[in-house]
Amino acid sequence: MYNWSVKQSSARRPPAAIFVLFGATGDLAKRMVLPAFFTLAQRGLLPADWRLIGSGRGEIAHEHFVAHVHQSLQEFGPEPDAATWTGFSERLRFAGGDFTGGGHGALLAAVDEARADLGANAQLIHYLAIPPQAFGPITVSIGDHGLNAGARAVYEKPFGTSQAAFRALDKVVHGVFDESQVYRIDHFLGKEATQDLHVLRFANGLFSGMWDRHSVRAVQIDCPETLGIADRADFYDHTGAFLDMVVTHLFQVAAEVAMEPPVSLEPGHLQAARESIMRKFRPLDPADVVLGQYDGYRKVAGVSPQSRTETYVAAKLWVDSARWRGVPFLLRTGKRMHQTHQSVSLLLSPPAGPFRGLPVDGNVVRFALDGTGEIDLRMMAKVPGVGLELGPATAKVPLTSIGGAAPLPPYARLLHDVVNGDRSLVTRPDGLAHVWKVAQPVLDLDRKPLAYAPGSWGPVAAKRLAAPDGWLLGQ
């Protein structure tokens, strides 16, 4: 194995840490954040000693919080094995009360107690697993109570809800933290296959030469989901697919595809390469955007019966760099669609030469971001036999088939980075400022989303965006 990473060659565990988890009894913590902590504990990747203080408005007894964490792990994994659980559960605390509304006493006392146990130098890490509207007030309170000094703060996406809201939040956050303390995460960047978007390209001659408009005719970043909005109606109805997935995950993935070669694969250089290409994203043209809402969405409990929130978006993004000028980046995502997939496909231009009219899906490099990730190469080859017939052939590389593979789920990977102070997958305010500018024409739209049937590929109007090739996954 060729070990490129500095951090993985270090066997030393990071220093003791105190995690404060805001929104500890919420949906995101239950599904993603608490399982990520436990995964790191099982793999021996947490600091040698640590405390996790759950913060939430309710007055929950400590034992109930511990039971809640156990229940979350049973429901969303990983299975809490007794050996890990014992040490893990002993390090959990709950500090209830309205932190922004005068009820901060319990949290401050819990932090003091953890410092008494672990030493005053224990690294304080705030994790804000709360809706974007609450980021500002919680940040201000962290500063007011002196919990910002030397701390790290992890912000979930979306960081802002519009260009103006982003600017206001950025100001608040930088009034309390230095940029070096801020970890804005986007879990799509923590997916193994997303990271292969830059590794495959910069480490292989086969791909480095074809990664541009001369060889690629279109890029499709397609993330349909069969899932509905389950028990997240309140969050979702205020957020919608555009903020939930496009401005956040899909734009970050587009930047991973489009970035120029970084100076090196060091964290700062990688981050800089991803962020600077975002400045070349052209503001979206509303004519190139289709918004949809699945039939029945407005009947979901917690959704407004008049809701105009979109549950589906298809958009054509242009990247005005010398490398990508003229190549459409097609983005699509939606709830209650026909299939669940997360895939990034580079559709290659037909080569000049004797074969004309080859199928467009015959020359494709595809990255499956779901699960543990896979890279597929689809190529045209001679069908063995006496004739000269061509047929599509696929070579599949599941990432777990690579020797030594020990994949971490994306949230665990990002949390590991935070604990170790690695910022390579952290988003930066300069890139985000531009992303919000790109998104604003769609946010300004007062357009009723088009209806689509659950189980379909979304509104047919989106077919036009992907013409002449069509969407590779369907419709």
Ligand code: BG6
């Ligand atoms: C989340 C969105 O960030 O990403 C969800 O809020 C979406 O709506 C999810 O379903 C998809 O990511 P994953 O990792 O669950 O495949």
